[in-house]
Amino acid sequence: MTKTFLSLEWKKFFRSAAFTKGMVIKILMIIGALYFGGIAIVLGVFSFKILQKAVPDVDPLITVNQFLMYWVLGELAFRFFMHQLPVMNIKPLMVLPIKRNKVIQFLLNKTIFSFFNLIALFFFIPFSAVLLYKGYPPFQVLGWLLSLGSIVLCLNFVNFIINKNNTYFYIIVSIAALSIALNKYDVISFTSISESIFYSLYQTPYLVVIPLLLAYFLYKFNFNMVAKQFYLDGIIRKKVKQVETKDLSFIDQLGDIAPFLKNDVRMVWRNKRPKQVLLTGFFFVFYGLFFFTFDMYKDNYFFTAFASIFITGGFLLTFGQYVPSWDSEYYKLMMSQNIPYYQYLKSKWSLMVVGVVIAYILSIPYIYFGLETFAMISAAALFNLGLNSFITLYGGALNRVPVELNTKANAFGNTQGFNATQLLISIPKMLGPYVIFIVPYYFLGFKAGVIALALSGIIGLVFMKYFLKFIEKTYQKGKYKTIAAFAEK
Structure with missing residues (x-):
């Protein structure tokens, strides 16, 4: 069934009236992806050495972990504006003998292979390779990397949720702004909190189970959320609202x-x-x-x-x-x-x-x-x-x-x-x-x-x-x- 869905997506793109425009946009997006992906890889390779010189008395891995909480909040805010959710016209599929679970799974799986998920891994994988080269314990490094990969998936599915409700986004922005202000004026050290959370994923690799379970929970939550809307009458029915008039x-x-x-x-x-x-x-x-x-x-x-x-x-x-x-x-x-x-x-x-x-x-x-x-x-x-x-x-x-x-x-x-x-x-x-x-x-x-x-x-x-x-x-x-x-x- 996945093969059929991919075939439909392929035909939709090439048969579109805006095919030429779409192709140009895809080419520009690929160039942009290669550019930013290349930057992430270079940063991943050289960050260890840069951090060693910038903060010589602190382990570069600890320095990275101190700012991962800000990375999480910043990426969520960035995804809200830039990460366009996958689009699929489900109305024609609803009258065909296709299980809705298959359609929803394909839709959610499309989000996993987004460039926004890969860009973080383009940094973390080379950085982890450098850690292994420098003699860090392989089991702990791989556990830390797998944990971060699971967190990337969590961010992907959380973005699916906050794109449905602006309240979540405003809460995230408020938390990010408040944490930066409190950390700057030494009220609460969020860098220390971030270090203790993410460095523990390195010190205790078994904790990788937590982000993995969280990613699975968010996947199921999104699955159920989409399934509730997966009805033809729910899609086509217009919500009637009372119009407010203002004296202009x-x-x-x-x-x-x-x-x-x-x-x-x-x-x-x-x-x-x-x-x-x-x-x-x-x-x-x-x-x-x-x-x-x-x-x-x-x-x-x-x-x-x-x-x-x-x-x-x-x-x-x-x-x-x-x-x-x-x-x-x-x-x-x-x-x-x-x-x-x-x-x-x-x-x-x-x-x-x-x-x-x-x-x-x-x-x-x-x-x-x-x-x-x-x-x-x-x-x-x-x-x-x-x-x-x-x-x-x-x-x-x-x-x-x-x-x-x-x-x-x-x-x-x-x-x-x-x-x-x-x-x-x-x-x-x-x-x-x-x-x-x-x-x-x-x-x-x-x-x-x-x-x-x-x-x-x-x-x-x-x-x-x-x-x-x-x-x-x-x-x-x-x-x-x-x-x-x-x-x-």
Whole structure:
């Protein structure tokens, strides 16, 4: 049966109308996997020697174990955003004489062979090989490695759960932030706790039974969770909700773009995915705490510029990358109306601008870290307003992946709305501000770099109409391709 499922997946990929686009994305993903996999292997080989020099009085294995708890929490948060769950159209299979247990097992087994599981092993296996080469007891090293492999599987199945419920994700992020803060100010030493937990897996190899049993328990939990939804009437039945209405008459003062802005505000208020993006943008305001509170980042203007872009541009980057995918469910209807594209795009741009302004106001307390830091945040806010907003909006013209507003990514449908095109268009958004800042900074100093970054945003605002007109033409050219792509779900 597994062979049959693999054959169906193969045919689905090659017979898709978007086969060429899918092939390009797969090639880019393979290149990215080889790159990051290679980095992990190199780190695994040389980490022992690097840690010996960095912390000469501590066993490198102990040093690694001290930070494995942060690796667990960090990987869970990373997987929530980046690890796309496997997709399988189960409706046609439900009317065939195929046992549902076989389908669910295939679905869960697909998650085991994800690159996100392999990337950790690309580090731990070479590191364990170095430990064996250095004379560490083979039985203990292999027990430790097997335990970490089991923990990787646990993280995989936990990600399956937290992708169903955002509450789990917020709990994990809160625990990670709290543990970092408590450890930094010596309230509780989480590095010591991490060391005692993970080093015991090395000292007592028999404890490998615990993560193995935990991985098995999580597998069965996910199996039962999916099995409860594995009914045709449960899949196709729509959940009826009472719609809340809000008085948005104050938006009418904004003129022609008011109807579009009202539509977007209602969309964010009523649907899960936009709410997640809104909350993510809010959390990005605190992104600077990670960089500005650690001595290793304080005097590094690359990280200051990087953090500043995210502090004020979190909502812009997360919401803007899904334009026009937010409207994919009714995009064909919109395009059949006499709607000026310019006003539609201007409304999206205006909403992103409001997000940047609110984030900037919330970032005022960063003055505590110094006027230079806040000056960089202010310049980054102007860059986000005047350039990043247009770059992000332009990237939307190349994004033709539909988004289901009220459904998170799950085993039965792909609702991620993110693709390799978006990843490529994010390069100028990330590197652009740094390049604009670093060139004048290198020749004329910090103030010149900040002024250059701020001026780039001001110039963008001055030429707002020109940029929007240019983006409008791009959207118009790809209008029918976008409609066709959104229709293919």
